[in-house]
Amino acid sequence: MLAMNYRGPHRVRADYDMPYPEILHPQDAIVKVLRSCICGSDLHLYHGLVPDTRVGSTFGHEFIGEIVDVGSAIQNLKTGDRVMVPFNIACGKCAFCRQELYGNCHESNPGATAVGGIFGYSHTAGGYNGGQAEYVRVPYADVGPVVIPEWMHADDAVLLTDVVPTGYQAAEMGGIQPGDTVVVFGAGPIGIMAAKCSWLFGAGRVIIIDHIDYRLEFAEKYAQCEAFNFNSIGDPVVFLKTITDSLGADVCIDAVGCEAAGNAVNTLTGRRMLLQGGSTTALHWAINGVKKGGIVSIVGVYGPIDSLIPIGNVVNKGITIRANQASVKRLLPRLIEHVESGVLDPKGLITHKVPLEEVSDAYHIFSSKLDNCIKAVLIPPS
Ligand code: NAD
Ligand code: ZN
Structure with missing residues (x-):
């Protein structure tokens, strides 16, 4: 066959x-x-x-x-x-x-x-x-x-x-409360669906972040959310603090997962870099950009075993991380x-x-x- x-x-x-x-x-x-x-x-x-x-x-x-x-x-x-x-x-x-x-x-x-x-x-x-x-x-x-x-x-x-259950579960795991600001990293099918579904849980503001303009434009229309290119907003973590009275987002969703070698972006410089394993940039941004006591919902897939995350900030900020396959x-x-x-x-x-x-x-x-x-x-x- x-x-x-x-x-x-x-x-x-x-x-x-x-x-x-x-x-x-x-x-x-x-x-x-x-x-x-x-x-x-x-x-x-x-x-x-x-x-x-x-x-x-x-x-x-x-x-x-x-x-x-x-x-x-x-x-x-x-x-x-x-x-x-x-x-x-x-x-x-x-x-x-x-x-x-x-x-x-x-x-x-x-x-x-x-x-x-x-x-x-x-x-x-x-x-x-x-x-x-x-x-x-x-x-x-x-x-x-x-x-x-x-x-x-x-x-x-x-x-x-x-796609639909994964986007929906990403929003569900975020524990979104009425009026919450939800930030979705990744404007692929999963991130776009997560943004769309965030409204069903009562989000007050939904923001999607990627670096591919056509996807951001698509997301803006399809999920009626705000969309930002991370190459245009400076450090996304600082940006999120700026638009949330210095608090950070209520909920961050990682709909990126590990990015392949050559596709990865350095967390500090914002520049593309070559990696052996997979980049965890979006997850860093999610953990660092969520408010204290906030929730990070991960549906992005991490295949390689060398995916280091800023676990110290998870502890110090009292963040809840929820993650699973849908x-x-x-x-x-x-x-x-x-x-x-x-x-x-x-x-x-x-x-x-x-x-x-x-x-x-x-x-x-x-x-x-x-x-x-x-x-x-x-x-x-x-
Ligand atoms: P996709 O490749 O179409 O989209 C990923 C998007 O992330 C791309 O548009 C890319 O430009 C963007 N991106 C890359 N680095 C970024 C960064 N640092 N910040 C923000 N955006 C960044 O993939 P998809 O089909 O939308 O899937 C997204 C993720 O969800 C993948 O990791 C996939 O494996 C995972 N997934 C998980 C489940 C589950 O059950 N948990 C199910 C399906 C897919
Ligand atoms: Zn799939």
């Missing part, structure tokens, strides 16, 4: 002779992919920042599709169902799943101490192949997948598998309602629809932030 094939850092290609997935367990289903996305999280893999990312693997944790085969134990799904598949692979039964911490499932990534299984996200997340393919195996298929309502557009559905299945019922009522318009983030055959170009465009790209969707041949 046709699928994305990882060949090493900055090298992915479309391959026509990748093996078809098979039912390996009675709780598996096979999904024929209708749409999959490239996520900022895929860029950490693409940039070679995530350990144990194996050549020959297929990425893609954001996808929807049609059930074409089910294992003997599956009760909730049948062939022909069109489903959205949360990026977390969750058993539904372990101690963490029972608390709806589906991103921390103990069974889907045995032996790991942190993250549960994730589709197409290296052997540190269980070694599962992902959905940037014609077909994909979905383990524990009675637990995660949700049948797409008849009225829902496929482009909205695919963004409900990660628990997609927990949030889907309320997010589906928000899409139905028109409160959220996920598909408005999609700027590029690319045939799966051109996956290599799509990675290049999304990674290099070319052609005003916000979110790229891959379409397999029908």
